[in-house]
Amino acid sequence: xxxxxxxxxxLGQRCPLPVIAAARRLPQLxxxxxxxxxxxxxAAAIDIxxxxxxxxxxxxxxxxxxxxxxxxxxxxx
Amino acid sequence: MGSxxxxxxxxxxxxxxxxxxxxxxxxxxxxxxxxAPLHPVARQAMLAxxxxxWADPARLYAPARRARQLLDAARAATAEVLGxxxxxxxxTPSGTAAAHAxxxxxxxxxxxxxxxxxxxxxxxSAVLHAAxxxxxxxxxxxxxxxxRSGRLxxxxxxxxxxxxxxxxxxxxxxxxxxxTVQPVTEAARACAAVGVPLHLDAAQSVGRLPVPEGWSMxxxxxxxxxxxxGVGLLVVRKGTRWESxxxxxxxxxxxxxGVGNLPAIxxxxxxxxxxxAEAAAEAARLGPLVDRIRATVPATVPxxxxxxxxxxxxxxxxxxxxxxxxxxALLHALDRRGFAVSSGSSCTSSTLRPSHVLEAMGVLSxxxxxxSLHRESTEAEVDRFLAELPGIVAGLxxxxxxxxx
Ligand SMILES: Cc1ncc(COP(=O)(O)O)c(C=O)c1O
Numbered sequence: 001x002x003x004x005x006x007x008x009x010x011l012g013q014r015c016p017l018p019v020i021a022a023a024r025r026l027p028q029l030x031x032x033x034x035x036x037x038x039x040x041x042x043a044a045a046i047d048i049x050x051x052x053x054x055x056x057x058x059x060x061x062x063x064x065x066x067x068x069x070x071x072x073x074x075x076x077x
Numbered sequence: 078m079g080s081x082x083x084x085x086x087x088x089x090x091x092x093x094x095x096x097x098x099x100x101x102x103x104x105x106x107x108x109x110x111x112x113a114p115l116h117p118v119a120r121q122a123m124l125a126x127x128x129x130x131w132a133d134p135a136r137l138y139a140p141a142r143r144a145r146q147l148l149d150a151a152r153a154a155t156a157e158v159l160g161x162x163x164x165x166x167x168x169t170p171s172g173t174a175a176a177h178a179x180x181x182x183x184x185x186x187x188x189x190x191x192x193x194x195x196x197x198x199x200x201x202s203a204v205l206h207a208a209x210x211x212x213x214x215x216x217x218x219x220x221x222x223x224x225r226s227g228r229l230x231x232x233x234x235x236x237x238x239x240x241x242x243x244x245x246x247x248x249x250x251x252x253x254x255x256x257t258v259q260p261v262t263e264a265a266r267a268c269a270a271v272g273v274p275l276h277l278d279a280a281q282s283v284g285r286l287p288v289p290e291g292w293s294m295x296x297x298x299x300x301x302x303x304x305x306x307g308v309g310l311l312v313v314r315k316g317t318r319w320e321s322x323x324x325x326x327x328x329x330x331x332x333x334x335g336v337g338n339l340p341a342i343x344x345x346x347x348x349x350x351x352x353x354a355e356a357a358a359e360a361a362r363l364g365p366l367v368d369r370i371r372a373t374v375p376a377t378v379p380x381x382x383x384x385x386x387x388x389x390x391x392x393x394x395x396x397x398x399x400x401x402x403x404x405x406a407l408l409h410a411l412d413r414r415g416f417a418v419s420s421g422s423s424c425t426s427s428t429l430r431p432s433h434v435l436e437a438m439g440v441l442s443x444x445x446x447x448x449s450l451h452r453e454s455t456e457a458e459v460d461r462f463l464a465e466l467p468g469i470v471a472g473l474x475x476x477x478x479x480x481x482x
Contacts (some may be wrong), residue, residue, distance in 0.1 A: 004270065013402070014334060014424060014429075015403070015422065015423055015442065015443040016400075016403060016443035016444065019400070019401065020401050023401070023479070023482040026265060041423070042423065042429075042430050043422070043423045043443060045436075045443050046431055046435060046439065046440075046441070047431075047441055047442055047443055049147070050382075050440055050441040053398070054441070060127065067110050
């Protein structure tokens with residue numbers, strides 16, 4: 001993968017703010033585009049995948065970027 | 078109570094402030110899974126035992142014999158409901174203490190067989206903290222996953238308990254957070270097949286559902302069934318290898334230290350007998366109310382996920398999560414409208430971590446609400462909740478600017 005098309009930094013934000021940020025930004029990407037959400041709230045590890053499942057979006061990768069959890073979401077529709 | 082009694086003045090806080098807009102309506106208490114309201118027979122039994130059961134039951138004079146009789150009767154009644162022998166049952170200072178004793182004592186008794194504890198990923202913190210203690214002391218613990226509905230993965234469980242060096246399995250009978258009833262009989266069979274004893278944490282199901290078969294140790298908690306807080310049950314079946322994790326003490330067959338709170342124990346036993354007799358009728362009454370919540374909330378509140386098994390579940394408990402809503406804000410908003418509920422969202426926990434149960438299930442953890450009903454819960458309360466919830470959630474979403482996301 002060539003890295004995300006856009007990055008949203010939610011470091012230090014608590015539930016449910018990282019999910020809200022993902023929901024706001026993903027529709028601004030073209031279908032197929034990848035949004036990276038940086039979020040260190042432990043709840044994000046549950047809620048970002050759950051949001052993708054509920055919204056039919058694709059969580060393509062969960063990784064660590066500069067020591068912080070990063071969630072890559074591809075806009076599926 | 079107009080004239081403040083010395084007790085109220087000295088110890089008790091002021092009476093709770095009234096909800097201005099609900100003058101005729103007491104708050105709807107929907108948190109039986111934390112603590113059910115005291116059953117009326119428990120109150121009567123406790124008052125009688127306070128008058129009559131204050132002596133030390135181990136002593137050799139008339140008041141002590143009276144206390145002993147009360148303790149024996151409480152034990153016999155409780156054992157009968159559980160289907161165990163009275164000498165297999167000990168009263169502990171809480172469900173937590175009972176779970177600690179079961180897990181740590183079960184591990185100690187099987188030291189020679191191995192050092193591994195197998196547990197589900199959705200155990201109560203009482204069991205998980207005992208597991209942590211075991212690991213800190215050089216033992217190991219194996220966590221077995223659940224599916225999205227919160228049901229134990231039986232294949233993984235069977236493989237885990239069959240591994241070499243397993244001393245004990247421990248399983249919750251039904252999830253305290255999402256209500257999913259666990260496949261206890263099958264899990265117990267897997268343990269029996271490989272000679273591993275099973276501890277069942279039955280805190281959420283005793284008094285509501287029949288006690289399953291096949292376990293070696295059981296723990297439970299009286300304030301979940303309408304008994305007073307501060308009484309737990311620990312059952313160690315005959316033939317189970319169990320070694321006390323505490324300094325020596327001769328009370329309660331040496332399974333839990335200290336003199337028990339006899340009036341509370343008597344009340345707990347009286348309540349258990351009563352709720353056991355009412356259990357089928359209560360399940361038939363509360364089940365449809367929970368069904369109504371399960372059906373109505375997703376239909377009237379957008380973007381809600383009802384979690385937990387829709388069929389294999391506790392009859393009185395339902396959990397759902399509201400997308401984009403802060404769990405703590407939702408709890409406070411519901412409290413202001415006179416609803417007492419609980420939440421597994423991280424912002425509502427002292428550790429600021431999301432519920433490990435919701436995490437293990439892989440379901441939304443924010444905006445989480447657990448409603449758990451009890452014998453005093455009414456249809457009118459549930460309907461008022463269902464009428465008010467959509468507006469409350471919509472208000473919070475509007476405030477957060479997340480409408481239409
Ligand atoms: C499943 C489960 N186990 C154990 C406990 C602990 O019981 P207690 O509150 O009496 O310490 C609880 C109570 O929250 C529970 O739900």
